[in-house]
Amino acid sequence: MTDADFAERRARARAKLDAIDPHKREGGVDADPQRREWFEAVYQFAGDDPAGVPWAGLAPHPVLAQWLEGRSLAGLRALDVGCGLGDNAEALAKAGARVVAFDLVARAVEWARRRFPQSAIDYCAADLFQAPPEWRGAFDLVHELYTLQALPEALLPDAARALASFVAPGGMLLVISRARDEGQDVAGPPWPLTRGRIETLAVCGLRLVSLEDVPASETIVRHWRAEFRREVDR
Ligand SMILES: C[S@@+](CC[C@H](N)C(=O)[O-])C[C@H]1O[C@@H](n2cnc3c(N)ncnc32)[C@H](O)[C@@H]1O
Numbered sequence: 001m002t003d004a005d006f007a008e009r010r011a012r013a014r015a016k017l018d019a020i021d022p023h024k025r026e027g028g029v030d031a032d033p034q035r036r037e038w039f040e041a042v043y044q045f046a047g048d049d050p051a052g053v054p055w056a057g058l059a060p061h062p063v064l065a066q067w068l069e070g071r072s073l074a075g076l077r078a079l080d081v082g083c084g085l086g087d088n089a090e091a092l093a094k095a096g097a098r099v100v101a102f103d104l105v106a107r108a109v110e111w112a113r114r115r116f117p118q119s120a121i122d123y124c125a126a127d128l129f130q131a132p133p134e135w136r137g138a139f140d141l142v143h144e145l146y147t148l149q150a151l152p153e154a155l156l157p158d159a160a161r162a163l164a165s166f167v168a169p170g171g172m173l174l175v176i177s178r179a180r181d182e183g184q185d186v187a188g189p190p191w192p193l194t195r196g197r198i199e200t201l202a203v204c205g206l207r208l209v210s211l212e213d214v215p216a217s218e219t220i221v222r223h224w225r226a227e228f229r230r231e232v233d234r
Helices: 003-019 036-046 062-068 087-094 106-115 153-166 195-199
Strands: 077-081 098-103 122-125 139-145 167-178 206-214 223-230
Touching (some): 003 036, 036 106, 062 087, 062 139, 077 087, 087 098, 087 139, 098 106, 106 122, 139 153, 195 206, 195 223
Parallel strands (some): 077 098, 098 122
Antiparallel strands (some): 206 223
16 A cells, blocks of 8 residues: 555545535534534544544654653553544553543544554543543543544533543643634634634633644644643642
């Protein structure tokens, strides 16, 4: 298999998935407001071919990989939100964290488990908006990459509260997203986030401690990398 074969299958999959995405159609949003059916369809249509999953890089995302360089997560409890095929969760585990990784789509979770049969990661199917109560305040590091930007803007306040709820006292939320300027039109989905949108994730006791504007390079578009902290209760 060549890179060109993969790219061609990816392009075909994208075209097919765009064609069935109600959010790409005028007035179609009511059909699938949270995009659940569409996410299910992505993994179903892909079968066993990762080219069919538009965001599957089959490697940790470079903006996360750079953040992890020289950093130990030894002993930390980490949660990977919307884990897809598992590459980012595996990178967190490789850095030493004990990882729980979840996705709305059971098929994605099964696929991640199959890809990493020796993994110590607890892969599970769950919904960000109805997460298990035992995850409340249970993680030293909550990592989310590309799920927020895949959700309609109206869901972001609920998503922000859900993400914040997982962070233990003294813990961190790490968000990585494609970036866009305020007022810049976007033909989503996905909907790259504005700086203002990132700032609104500081809810329920989380404080924004760093917001990096990662410039576009030969291999990636412009991104945000944001860290939020929950103070230790006194
Ligand atoms: C754009 S993909 C990113 C996947 C992964 N983070 C990556 O970068 O490869 C978004 C993922 O979030 C999942 N997702 C969407 N809504 C979700 C929800 N409510 N709860 C959990 N996962 C969700 C999708 O199934 C999909 O795998």
